[in-house]
Amino acid sequence: MRKISGILAALGLLVALAPAGPAAADRATHRDPKDTPGKLDIKSVTHAHEKGRLVTIIRTYGKWKVRDLAGANRFLLFSKAKGKVTKGTMWWKNGEWFCTLPGNRRPCSQMPGLTVKHPNPRTLVLKNIPPKGQKSYKYRVGTRYKGHTDWAPSRRGWYLHKVR
Numbered sequence: 001m002r003k004i005s006g007i008l009a010a011l012g013l014l015v016a017l018a019p020a021g022p023a024a025a026d027r028a029t030h031r032d033p034k035d036t037p038g039k040l041d042i043k044s045v046t047h048a049h050e051k052g053r054l055v056t057i058i059r060t061y062g063k064w065k066v067r068d069l070a071g072a073n074r075f076l077l078f079s080k081a082k083g084k085v086t087k088g089t090m091w092w093k094n095g096e097w098f099c100t101l102p103g104n105r106r107p108c109s110q111m112p113g114l115t116v117k118h119p120n121p122r123t124l125v126l127k128n129i130p131p132k133g134q135k136s137y138k139y140r141v142g143t144r145y146k147g148h149t150d151w152a153p154s155r156r157g158w159y160l161h162k163v164r
Helices: 002-010
Strands: 028-031 042-050 053-060 074-081 084-093 096-101 104-107 115-120 123-128 136-145 148-152 159-162
Touching: 028 159, 042 136, 042 148, 042 159, 053 136
Parallel strands: none
Antiparallel strands: 028 042, 042 053, 053 123, 074 084, 074 136, 084 096, 096 104, 115 123, 136 148, 136 159
């Protein structure tokens, strides 16, 4: 379960101890420049709390279909908590979302509390029921498409998410 929690943090979907509401919400949107060729150039990453779940919304400049996330094309999701970096990826295969954990590959639907949606041609929405006890973590999101990789933030940095 700890490894699953790690990937959820990597997905930027971690840590909301209090119920959602104006006082509990830690909502942030980070813009990313149009700097990478291809459909998956990241435009923005948003973190928000919604009904006790942490929501991450990744928007791209280009329009994409789930079938574009096959082969080596995928979302890259990293988190850093208590000095430990967890790396994960997401892609589409055989009609469903797949996620990787260190040493583990399986459908996202088999990860407790995680939902993945592609509500429009430029957006990926991830929701989870986060683990307890963590006060903050850092995260970065990336994409890989036809040999091009984009990161948000662009320069080896990390976004900080504080739990309220």
